[in-house]
Amino acid sequence: MIGDFHVHTCYCDGEATPRQMAEAASARGFTALGFTGHAFTPFDPGYCMSPEAAAAYAAEVRALVAEYAGRMDILLGAELDLFGENVPFRPDYAVGSIHYVRVGEDYVSVDDTRPLLQEGIGRHFGGDPLALARAYFRQYEKLPDLPGVRIIGHFDLLTKFGLIDEEDPRYRAAALEALEGLAGRDLLLEINTGAMSRGYRAVPYPAPFLLRRWHELGEEIILSGDAHSPQGLACAFDEAAALARDCGFQDRAFLTREGYVMTDL
Numbered sequence: 024m025i026g027d028f029h030v031h032t033c034y035c036d037g038e039a040t041p042r043q044m045a046e047a048a049s050a051r052g053f054t055a056l057g058f059t060g061h062a063f064t065p066f067d068p069g070y071c072m073s074p075e076a077a078a079a080y081a082a083e084v085r086a087l088v089a090e091y092a093g094r095m096d097i098l099l100g101a102e103l104d105l106f107g108e109n110v111p112f113r114p115d116y117a118v119g120s121i122h123y124v125r126v127g128e129d130y131v132s133v134d135d136t137r138p139l140l141q142e143g144i145g146r147h148f149g150g151d152p153l154a155l156a157r158a159y160f161r162q163y164e165k166l167p168d169l170p171g172v173r174i175i176g177h178f179d180l181l182t183k184f185g186l187i188d189e190e191d192p193r194y195r196a197a198a199l200e201a202l203e204g205l206a207g208r209d210l211l212l213e214i215n216t217g218a219m220s221r222g223y224r225a226v227p228y229p230a231p232f233l234l235r236r237w238h239e240l241g242e243e244i245i246l247s248g249d250a251h252s253p254q255g256l257a258c259a260f261d262e263a264a265a266l267a268r269d270c271g272f273q274d275r276a277f278l279t280r281e282g283y284v285m286t287d288l
């Protein structure tokens with residue numbers, strides 16, 4: 024079973040059309056492909072789908088669902104941000120992600136650029152990355168409330184630019200507390216290789232100490248490419264699977280049009 028369930032297109036910040044992504048996936052023998060366009064964040068409209076773009080995206084993906092039926096399961100999903108809007112269509116599933124730390128009416132992006140994150144840490148957290156991390160992780164409590172969210176996106180995205188000391192026990196305690204709060208809620212944690220395919224990181228999200236804890240809690244994972252181009256589809260999944268096995272997992276979730284199944288890593 025080959026598939027990727029975290030996929031972006033030119034309707035948001037991806038490079039290719041849904042059709043081009045589906046053609047590339049099909050050519051590589053995928054049995055399933057799930058599209059997850061970024062839902063609208065009105066305070067940061069640059070990378071996401073306006074409600075109009077989202078409607079066009081849904082129409083194009085739905086046409087592909089029918090066209091590929093019997094060959095490759097295509098799913099119409101969305102990546103919702105904790106602080107964004109819902110999509111104006113009924114998705115087959117949703118990835119729930121936190122791309123910001125909200126401070127009052129201000130949003131510090133942990134995903135945009137290193138200087139912006141550094142500036143946000145200075146402006147709102149007295150220059151203390153640990154304070155930002157604590158605020159970031161506290162936000163996870165509300166993430167499962169987003170409609171249709173089944174997959175937790177890039178749990179420790181805030182480490183993207185290397186500004187956080189992931190060895191600091193206080194950092195780890197904050198991250199683990201947030202993770203433990205997500206357990207027992209029928210959620211899948213993704214091992215996300217998106218920052219590898221785009222050259223930001225050499226390893227997937229999340230860090231091994233988090234994956235090990237998720238496994239101890241009896242929870243399940245899914246592999247995600249967070250693909251923004253055909254090359255990003257299922258990128259470095261061999262490494263992600265090796266990491267998962269190393270952290271104790273033996274299988275992973277896989278989405279189909281009939282629901283999700285567990286399959287060997």
Ligand SMILES: [Zn+2]
Nearest residue numbers: 102120176177
């Ligand atoms: Zn994301």
Ligand SMILES: [Zn+2]
Nearest residue numbers: 029031102249
């Ligand atoms: Zn994404």
